[in-house]
Amino acid sequence: MQIIYPSDYFSPGKADETFELEFNCAKNNGLTCLLLSSEHAAMGKYQFSQSFEPGVPVIWRGWMLSTDEYQQLHRAVARCGGQMLESFDDYIRCHYISGWYDICQKYTPETVLVSAEADFDKLTDQLKWPRYFVKDYVKSLTTSRGSVAANADEIREVLQSIEHFRGKIEGGVSLRRFEHFVAESERRYFSLNGQVYSADGVIPDVVIEIAQLVDAPFFSIDMVENDVGQLRLVEIGDGQVSDIKEWPVERFVRMFIAS
Ligand SMILES: Nc1ncnc2c1ncn2[C@@H]1O[C@H](COP(=O)(O)OP(=O)(O)OP(=O)(O)O)[C@@H](O)[C@H]1O
Numbered sequence: 001m002q003i004i005y006p007s008d009y010f011s012p013g014k015a016d017e018t019f020e021l022e023f024n025c026a027k028n029n030g031l032t033c034l035l036l037s038s039e040h041a042a043m044g045k046y047q048f049s050q051s052f053e054p055g056v057p058v059i060w061r062g063w064m065l066s067t068d069e070y071q072q073l074h075r076a077v078a079r080c081g082g083q084m085l086e087s088f089d090d091y092i093r094c095h096y097i098s099g100w101y102d103i104c105q106k107y108t109p110e111t112v113l114v115s116a117e118a119d120f121d122k123l124t125d126q127l128k129w130p131r132y133f134v135k136d137y138v139k140s141l142t143t144s145r146g147s148v149a150a151n152a153d154e155i156r157e158v159l160q161s162i163e164h165f166r167g168k169i170e171g172g173v174s175l176r177r178f179e180h181f182v183a184e185s186e187r188r189y190f191s192l193n194g195q196v197y198s199a200d201g202v203i204p205d206v207v208i209e210i211a212q213l214v215d216a217p218f219f220s221i222d223m224v225e226n227d228v229g230q231l232r233l234v235e236i237g238d239g240q241v242s243d244i245k246e247w248p249v250e251r252f253v254r255m256f257i258a259s
């Protein structure tokens with residue numbers, strides 16, 4: 001595996017501090033790590049800190065990328081003689097809820113996907129859910145207001161805040177039926193090249209079952225316990241832009257060596 005990390009804005013020879021620990025750990029474990037300036041990439045200049053080794057798959061480990069940004073990165077890597085592990089379709093299949101929801105439906109809160117211009121009064125009249133967990137296709141509202149809405153007005157309020165803080169609604173809107181989860185019970189798993197990994201070595205059967213449904217080489221699977229003791233899928237995410245959460249960094253990096 002060869003891994004591209006975002007470089008630090010002020011010291012382009014270093015990884016951005018958010019990813020510095022992982023970058024150093026990956027390098028120390030013998031993985032080829034390259035740097036890319038996100039600021040330059042935003043202007044269409046893709047300059048990698050070193051050349052790619054032919055035939056060794058490339059992944060990005062950094063900020064979430066928009067669909068355009070992933071496509072541009074994919075093309076730039078190919079132009080420089082590398083090959084991304086994840087195609088553009090793989091990225092969207094995991095990064096957007098619209099890519100994984102249908103196949104994972106029975107494991108995850110019921111969800112309707114609509115446009116930001118949908119008639120939320122009409123929709124809530126039809127759905128009549130007691131509460132809605134409101135996201136775009138990628139993320140919830142992470143300010144203290146949170147993403148839970150009781151009615152159409154509150155749904156619009158959450159969406160306005162997402163737009164305000166993140167600049168846009170990405171992909172579309174997802175309204176998820178609110179479920180009761182046990183606090184602190186969420187765990188993140190990664191599937192890499194068909195193998196599932198966990199932070200503590202424990203992998204519930206249902207996680208393997210879900211992993212087998214998702215057709216992509218590298219993704220995260222977030223599971224949480226509900227108030228009747230079932231494991232529920234919170235979301236699938238693209239592995240390249242997923243935080244390591246509760247994982248010790250060394251254990252996360254070793255996954256790339258094992259695969
Ligand atoms: N349908 C739901 N009902 C109740 N709580 C939910 C629901 N969906 C998500 N949550 C809670 O909100 C948290 C954040 O949701 P989610 O992971 O979907 O959003 P996110 O923006 O990707 O957040 P993060 O970056 O923390 O992963 C979850 O960890 C879970 O505790």
Ligand SMILES: [Mg+2]
Pocket residue numbers: 222234235
């Ligand atoms: Mg999440």
